[in-house]
Amino acid sequence: MCGFVGYILSGHTSRPEPARWSEVIRHRGPDQGGHVADGEFGIGTRRLAILDLSETGSQPMRGERYTLGFNGEIYNHMEIRAALEGEAPVAWRSRSDTETVLRAVERWGVSAALARLNGMYALALFDAHERALTLARDPLGIKPLLYLERPDGILFASELKALRPYSAGRISADGMALYLLFGFVPAPFSLLADVQKLLPGEVLRICQGARRRHFVQPLAWDTAPSPLPTITERMAQLRAEVSAAVSRQLLSDVPVGFFLSGGVDSTIVAAVAARIASGLTSFSIRPEGAAADPGAQVDADLAASFAHDHGFAHHEISLRPEILTDDLASLIDLLDEPTAELYFAAEVLLSRRARAAGVAVVLTGHGGDEVFLGYPSYSAQIKGERYDGIPFFGPALRTLATLPIVPRDARDNMRGAAEIWRRPFLECYA
Template sequence: MCGVCGLWQPGGGDAAALRARIASMTATLAHRGPDGTGTWVDAAAGIAFGHRRLAVLDLSPHGHQPMVSADGRYLLTFNGEIYNHRSLRAALPSDTSWRGHSDTEVLLAALAHWGVPRALERLNGMFAFALWDRRDRTLVLARDRLGEKPLYYGWAGRHFLFGSELKALRAHPDWSGDVDRDVLALFLRLGHVPAPYSIHRGIRQLGPGTFATITDPSRDPALTCYWSAAAIAERGQHEAFDGDRHEAIKTLEELLRDAVALRMQADVPIGAFLSGGIDSSTIVALMQAQSRQAVRTYSIGFAEAGYDEAPRARAVAHHLGTDHTEHYVTPEEALAVIPRLPDLWDEPFADPSQIPTHLVATLARRDVTVCLSGDGGDELFGGYTRYLWAARTWKAIGWVPLSARHALASGIQRVSPHVWNGVLRPVARWLPGPLAIHHPGDRLHKASEVLIADTPVALYRRFLSHWKHPEALVHGATEPITALTDPRRWPNLGDFRALMMYLDSVGYLPDNILVKVDRATQGIGLEARVPLLDHRVYEFAWRLPLAWKLTGTIGKRPLRAIVERHVPKELIERPKMGFGVPIDHWLRGPLRDWAEALLDERRLRDEGYLQPEPIRRAWHEHLSGTRNWSYQLWDLLMFQAWLAAAPNRGPRDA
């Protein structure tokens, strides 16, 4: 796991100037690779590569990057891990010249021998890399199938730039970095910036399962999809698993066991994040079953009720016999992370679970360099409650004429949440789950918004949306299209719940969950590996009937069946918890002054991006306790904090 960057200056350039520029870009990624740095320059071509190394395999100088191929033709800078590097090495010609045992060297040899498309098809790993062909003067950028590793690219003046994080591109002296208002609106809807967009106009993220070929740095790259999640999902419907449920579980466990084993390869200490939930418990159980010594596991706890996963994790760890470390986080420790968020995430990112994710990564980094994570189970096996709620809600309201639903929603919203609170609180304990909580009037207002959805996918989009009308908040914005809003990209899956799972796997998973994990871990030089996102597991999951994954109110049935072979059911059977922090209370308490300064009306007007009136209204309603706007306000605060902290972001675009 490392940081990569590079530039291409058309027509060539001065070697010393290129070295200085690439060194400056590379230095910004030191947190991703604290164990070494390297640069490489081809002045005649105007190419410069940079690399920051986190040494995990082959700790010797033989793993140093950027790496030149044995014949001198190719140059590689690579971030990630190729888990099947040993089998690839065996499949390459026997006369291949090897210098060490790093996966980087195997990747480079595979690309040189098989070519980019065929080599990519053979890889099992997480990666983002750049390959320069010195003979043909061609640059290739590539990203792994499911988007575990990031890669940004674009132009600064005439220079084509790329990097693991935006801060590497910002270090170039010609950087402009105007905020893309359209993408800002998209961020306020989702709480993250989805690929292929970035918060900066003209800068893009390479999409998962894609490689880009650049022969002229003044022109847009030619993008090639080498692995399609949509095609995999559709194919799974036509090539369903030929066996019964027990055989499917057995096959899945074998796949997962191998995926875990591959991700346990390292020349450094390795551990795992353990929340005590189904996904992380499955991964840890399969790790411990294949380890001769106690696996190191890590969890954190919070004193606030409803946010503490530590007791569950502790019980699972005790049963499995892991070497478990837990830490109860004080509010002061959690709050101390907030000023670092703009630098760690590098562009606006507003999932509050970024805070505990970074804290548990910091805990693990004291002992280990690699940690396995249980992410991906919800999207692959139907774990999110929204799959149940959205399907049930549409079944309940879809038959009602849209005009009648609009009228009902309008009637609910004409009565203030404060009045509804007075009406509903006396009977709240008998109301359906989402309303049987504090502020039932607020929840009723938010629930009424789903009534006006005209399709099941529109309903699902409203479930995902923080701000329902973000264009009204951003001056001059038109929200761009995404996989969520473009039906042409959707596979034909038959069942609405399956489509939601697919859309999450190509949207929420790579653009939120994996971004969160990458920045939270790489920010302190820790490598996170995700066995559930082995592409073989993803492909197999789509071959299973939906009813085998999600039945009634219970999701992730295959994973439950596997983990229950290793852990007593009562230890993991619990309502699903988010990995969060009490942002709603903090905004009314210790974060109030910080938030007030960022949401100051004059400040908003002077910056010129956001409309102050609806923002100030939401802020006052939240402070009064009438409404809970914590997620929506966190979106705004993360943008405002990023805007204040981001260096060289360019002039305000009028």
């Protein structure tokens, strides 16, 4: 990952010094740092080099008109380069996707350039001609971007901790309520009342104090009537789409690794990658001591077995409770906001081991549960369709869930399943 901090502030107000300020997020980009101060605008960047490891890919990247701070990766940047060169010759200075974005903006304008990007990104773009700042975030909201509005302008950053010294420090009642409801704080809220997150796909333009917002053109849905594909056709299409997605993610000038959980999702991603590339590296957690429940041991065994069968260089990290308690302060410091999920601690340990092994990019199975029915409640909904014609099935489950003779875990599952049958699918999950 990369990151940046910056501001656009009018008048003679005091401004942060970008180079010193960006040290707060040094962990996001250990390979290179840079800064620009241009009147009311300033930006400090930290870079994790993935494409074009040379100094020509350094940030902030400047053209004749624009200055760009970029965090993320554009998977179709070679196609965009080809499109630009098809229109007119381009004097490329680097092989980085950051320059691809910069040249696309110079040629096509901000909105048209953003609409062509296939990737994950957050960016800050300063237009020296119009003295305007544009902040943008990818349509899925993968990369973070936060900002603090003041009467004299805006401060922005990749992490909340970078904005905290400039905040009034008041807790957001909405942000706290949403955290207690969802276990995280969704955009546009944060836990600080005066700091907001850019929404997924949102573009915020600040020019001479005026703010204008719009959204990146979303991916077009094909709504034309067509025959429903067969199961065989759907499976073939799914394989092709997953293969193409994994292939795009493997685009890197540094080694790529995999976090294996032993579950369906990370295994699918790694299996597809093994057909495309060789010499791959994987990492997994094996809980020990009080953390070693039987299910976790089975998952660790499955991850190790898969890695062995596919010729991965596999690293297994032992997870003991004392490791977490001894390192709790530093783990919490890495979080901008609290999370109800404890897996972040295991991911920090995996990330440290990956970095020590020389792996700077990893692929995981995050987000696959919704596609491959990774959660029991999803598959229960599908299985439940066969019982739709039995009117007493849901009430029977609710009754069984109250019987002490039924094991507690089974009672919990029955209550969840009964709720699924009581309410429509979209009401449960939309």
